[in-house]
Amino acid sequence: MPSPASPNPAQRSPRRENDWRLFLRLIPYARRSGKLLLISLILLVPLSLAGAIQPILIGQAVSLIRSEPNVFGFLQQLSLSQGLNLLAGLLLLTIVLRFALQAIQGYLVQEVGQRTTAEIRNDLFVHITSLAVRFFDRTPVGKLITRLTSDVEALGEVFSTGAIGILTDLFSIVTIAVLMFWRQWQLATLLVLMLVPVTALVVYFQQRYRRENYRARDELSSLNAMLQENISGIGVVQIFRRERFNAQLFRKNNHRYIRAVDRTIFYDASVSATLEWIVLVAVAGVLWLGGRLVLQDTLTVGELAEFILFSQRLFDPLRQFADKFTAIQAGFTAIERITDILNEPIEIRDPESKILTLQGIAGNGHSPDSSQNTHLGEIRFEHVWFAYKQDDYVLKDLNFTIKPGEKVALVGPTGAGKSSIIRLLCRLYDISNGRILVDGIDIRDLRQAELRRHVGVILQDGFIFAGDVKSNISLGETYPPEMIRMAAEKTNVAGFIEDLPDGYDTQLRERGTNLSGGQKQLLAFARVAIRDPRILVLDEATASLDVGTEALIQEALDRLLEKRTAIIIAHRLSTIKNVDRILVLKRGELVEAGNHEELLAQNGLYASLYKLQMLGK
């Protein structure tokens, strides 16, 4: 039965967390740049104060000229020109102070932002590469790439466009509001009341924007997934002439993306328009109420001038918010999409307590001495059940033991579950029920690194990373060059490597596009040989080799298999005739076991498969 559990993150409801909680997600990251952040937060206070007292200074200048009673005491003791000079000087000081502090604060906040973004990108990469294969089964690569690149980028934009200055803006609104109430409560109340409907309207547009933005990001992810699929399968696309059909699919998806982006632009423009006219309404409101108060002699002209400036100042942060709106909202969507992935549980974990180790292991696994492995490498499957999707079991109650040094072949029709057994043995997936033991230890009690160091796997398609031949054999471990050479010689691969233009230093392209399938396979053999695993798994490992190369490899393989436990999967039954035992699987169940002759004598599934292949020859 297909699993109803864990829906694709992209299909989940687009709004599950409020902005505040999303914002809190950034705190652990911001904490890492705690000092810088603290300084920039402290700078907020003088910065906002310097801005908020400017209207008061201008209002005082007007009152001073008009000799109004609300002039501060210290100004009344000065002459008019001295008082005006002092006020102009103070105004200049606040301007210079604001300018300098804004520059410093902007720089600090951007620095914090860039560090945070880089750390999130690193964490995301580490997390994604730690997720179980099951996660990748259901998540298209293109979607993941969108999250790692363009979503993280969108988050970076929040900082680099100065959108984080929103904090300064909010702080300024509060400071101005407090000062306004201190100066004149009626006008202050009028302005603060006007903030309420405007804020409500902005919040409404912002929610709509977010929803559309999330949709747009999803469509972009699908576009990238489609692009990635078409590029990696370009051969098949062209051979089957799927270009036009795929282009049509792409066009449709692209259209949906553009429609979603259009809607985000609409809501963005609505926010800007709302805030644009509200400032004018606020000035008009202050003139209307303030004018009446002046006529009643309860307000001076200086105070009126002060409040006209206050009304602009109060809505200024909101207007700036509108400018930064797109970046901020896109940033929230990005945090949401990034945390979706970061919240994805790491399914296959190392044991936290009772970590066991396999015996007779050379600490770093670099020792080529396989003598100590002689009597190790037992594999036991005990009542193993496994399903990729809930309750849809592809392996059912498997029981078998492979003795140390034994060579066992897994045979069965396509889809019988042979490769699944290998994936479970390497713990790429965890079993649903039962136990898998290596040398008597449940593999869930072993560190994954240790398990995988001792189970060497060669698949049909030897994956190649961009880099040179050496690094494709050592794969990040530090083996001395002689060991790499020895491993290549041991597997009869050295000849082919030395024929390459720069030998071991030849640069290979991503996915090994400058090597043939067989050559990639040869490198995969050397890669395993150098690790000296006690268990060797070959999944159709020689299927892509020509007869000549296969003979060469077979000789190396015989040497490699010596004193090691081996599991071999091969569709060509002629290649496994000499193994110690053959396990025959059918729809996830073990139906026959024995050596070639015994199974032929049984005249069961193996015998019929073998005869069919012989007929085909």
Ligand SMILES: Nc1ncnc2c1ncn2[C@@H]1O[C@H](COP(=O)(O)OP(=O)(O)OP(=O)(O)O)[C@@H](O)[C@H]1O
């Ligand atoms: N990632 C996956 N998600 C869901 N089902 C899967 C997955 N991989 C394999 N299966 C299913 O599990 C069953 C066993 O697959 P498996 O690859 O183990 O078969 P196999 O015997 O190795 O086949 P073949 O000989 O064709 O390689 C098949 O029915 C297959 O459809």
